Amino acid sequence: MDLPHYLVALILGIIEGITEFLPISSTGHLIIFGDLLGYNDEASKVFEIVIQLAAILAVCWDYRERLAKVATGVASSPAAQRFVALLIVGFLPAAVLGLMFHSRIKALLFNPLTVATALIVGGFVILWLEKRDHRPRIHAIDEMRWPDALKVGFAQALAMIPGTSRSGATIMGGLVFGLSRKTATEFSFFLAIPTMFAATAYDLYKARDLLHAGDVPVxxxxxxxxxxxxxxxxxxxxxFVSNHTFVAFAWYRIAFGLIVLATWKFGLVAW
Structure with a gap:
């Protein structure tokens, strides 16, 4: 699809912002729509890093009061220190496993068909989890202990597979490990901050030779x-999560994944 680069940048930026924190995989959507819109060259790799950074900065802005309180109290407040410790513990699995396997996964699995499959499988996992009897024992992040954060961190690491969804893995993992819906969602947002900043810095360093001044407007x-x-x-x-389940997102994942596979199967789109 031959569209002006500015329009493609606008579309992909909106897609990233909307999908980054929903359990539907922002990376998967960027791979599929980037391929569909013909923006999958070397410059697109840096572009994806930039718009992912924008999304995480938006969360920092939304939670700026709490983050500022933690930052100013981390030297003296036990509550702030505990909050930071939870984020560090939750971040470690993705950091270690990401350094070990990220490049290999990116080379082998970052394609629309893998994404579509992961979307469908993840959708059925969400449906299965939603049928379970969910009785949360943790109703606020302050009630979490380091083992809880570590378990959610390992769930987050599953999102290295494109189409899985980082937020989906952490939120659903949080529900499995006893967090309430709102607590699991909020912890997913906060855990995204160190995880995505680290991933962005790492990817930006590796792609530093691809940076060009002419790409700045896009x-x-x-x-x-x-x-x-x-x-x-x-x-x-x-x-939404305060009063609803994640079933709607599950069916969206399944439907979207099936559409991608169907267009490939019948030769409608050369993925």
Whole structure:
């Protein structure tokens, strides 16, 4: 699909912002739509890093008061120290496993068909988990202990497989390990901060030779679109999970994945 780069940047920025914190896989959507829109060259790799950074900065802005309170109290407040410790523990599995396997996974699995399969499988996993009797024992992040954070961290590491969804893995993992829906969602948002900052810095370092001044206008459009749409999505998602299950997201994943596989099977799109 031959569209102007500015319009492609706007579309992909909005897609990233909306999907980053929903359990539907932002990476998977970027791979599929980037391929569909013809923006899958070397410059697109840096572009994806930029718009992912915008999405995580949007979460930092939404939770700026709590983050500022933690930052100013980390030297003296036990509660702030405990909060930071939980994030560090939850971040470790993805950090260690990411350094070990990220490059290999990216080379082998970052394609639309793998993403579609992971979307479908993840959708059925969500449906299965939603049928279980969920009785949370943890109703606030302050009630979590380090083993809880570690378990959620290992669940997050599953998102290295594109199409799995980082937020989906952490939220559903949180539910399995006894967190309430709102607590699992909020911890997923906070855990995204060190995880995505680390991943962004690592990817940006590896792609440093691909940075070109001529790409800046396109990157700026994508950054702004991702930032604004992520702010909207985070606020809406928190309100949604307070009164709803994740079944709708599961069916969306399954339907979207089946559409991608069907277009490939019948030769409608050369994925």
């Amino acid at each position: 990157f700026v459009i994508g950054f702004v679109a991702s930032f604004i749409s992520a702010m909207w999505a985070v606020k809406g998602f928190i309100r």
